[in-house]
Amino acid sequence: MPPSSDVCAVLTAAGSGSRLGCELPKALVSLSGRPLLWWAARGLRAGGVGTIVVTAPASCIAEFRAAIDGLGDVLVVAGSDRSRQASVALGLAALGDRGADTVVLVHDAARPLTPPQVTARVIDAVRAGAGAVIPVLPVSDTLKTVDASGLVTGTPRRADLAAVQTPQGFRWDVLMRAHEAGASLGADEAVAATDDAGLVEAIGVAVHTVAGDERSLKVTRPLDLALARLLAGQEQAD
Numbered sequence: 001m002p003p004s005s006d007v008c009a010v011l012t013a014a015g016s017g018s019r020l021g022c023e024l025p026k027a028l029v030s031l032s033g034r035p036l037l038w039w040a041a042r043g044l045r046a047g048g049v050g051t052i053v054v055t056a057p058a059s060c061i062a063e064f065r066a067a068i069d070g071l072g073d074v075l076v077v078a079g080s081d082r083s084r085q086a087s088v089a090l091g092l093a094a095l096g097d098r099g100a101d102t103v104v105l106v107h108d109a110a111r112p113l114t115p116p117q118v119t120a121r122v123i124d125a126v127r128a129g130a131g132a133v134i135p136v137l138p139v140s141d142t143l144k145t146v147d148a149s150g151l152v153t154g155t156p157r158r159a160d161l162a163a164v165q166t167p168q169g170f171r172w173d174v175l176m177r178a179h180e181a182g183a184s185l186g187a188d189e190a191v192a193a194t195d196d197a198g199l200v201e202a203i204g205v206a207v208h209t210v211a212g213d214e215r216s217l218k219v220t221r222p223l224d225l226a227l228a229r230l231l232a233g234q235e236q237a238d
């Protein structure tokens with residue numbers, strides 16, 4: 001898919017990587033000789049994204065710029081150490097004013113191996129008229145709700161659940177409205193918004209789904225990184 005000027009993305013990478021147990025910010029951790037960030041940005045571009053804004057830890061802007069060197073239209077700005085939502089808001093501000101019909105994606109650098117076909121599916125669904133689109137996979141574990149004391153409070157039907165990935169895609173005006181509304185939420189509710197689609201749901205706009213992909217795994221813990229390294233090695237060998 002050639003990059004398109006009416007498709008832009010915020011690539012969130014301002015997290016610390018503490019759960020991965022590494023010194024470096026997670027997005028700079030190496031996967032087959034390139035940082036996670038590079039893989040994620042390259043994947044978005046191959047899926048048809050034009051301008052990409054990366055949100056980086058404020059102390060590492062230069063390292064992040066070096067990490068995406070050679071990928072073209074990629075801007076690095078400081079994210080927030082407060083929350084992912086706040087980092088995305090800063091990334092959107094750096095994209096400036098865009099037309100309502102612009103397609104804007106939000107993707108986590110923690111998902112370096114998202115196939116370009118997933119990104120293209122999300123873009124196509126927004127272009128076809130959806131205000132918000134997320135890639136999903138069926139859930140294989142049974143999930144429970146558990147209270148603060150560790151007691152199980154319920155078992156949602158597994159068939160009603162889906163595991164949500166990124167990139168999530170939006171009409172520009174929808175995501176802007178959702179973030180404006182999200183910024184005025186109380187602290188407790190704001191913490192609950194671990195993805196952008198959650199903010200869109202909160203303003204009453206329908207969120208559509210497309211098929212995600214197992215290779216789009218989120219690198220959070222050491223075992224995820226081991227699996228991502230195996231997959232990246234295979235991809236380079238192909």
Ligand code: C5P
Binds near residue numbers: 027079080083
């Ligand atoms: O913490 P979590 O795993 O949900 O982070 C998902 C993505 O959000 C990661 O790519 C991380 O770098 C990014 N993030 C961010 N700003 C924060 C926290 C997380 O950009 N304050």
